[in-house]
Amino acid sequence: MGALFGFLGLASARIATTALALAIWLISRPGGWAVLVVLALTGVKLLPAR
Numbered sequence: 001m002g003a004l005f006g007f008l009g010l011a012s013a014r015i016a017t018t019a020l021a022l023a024i025w026l027i028s029r030p031g032g033w034a035v036l037v038v039l040a041l042t043g044v045k046l047l048p049a050r
Contacts, residue, residue: 026032 023036026035
């Protein structure tokens, strides 16, 4: 529970909340989960390898 409050207390809480709402909305749509998978794979591909 503390981690949840810490996450919500970040300066970017509004962006994180908006992203969470968008993800929940996409999951509720037909085929929306596929959009989330593509976005996640694209994000992983674009992150620099360490």
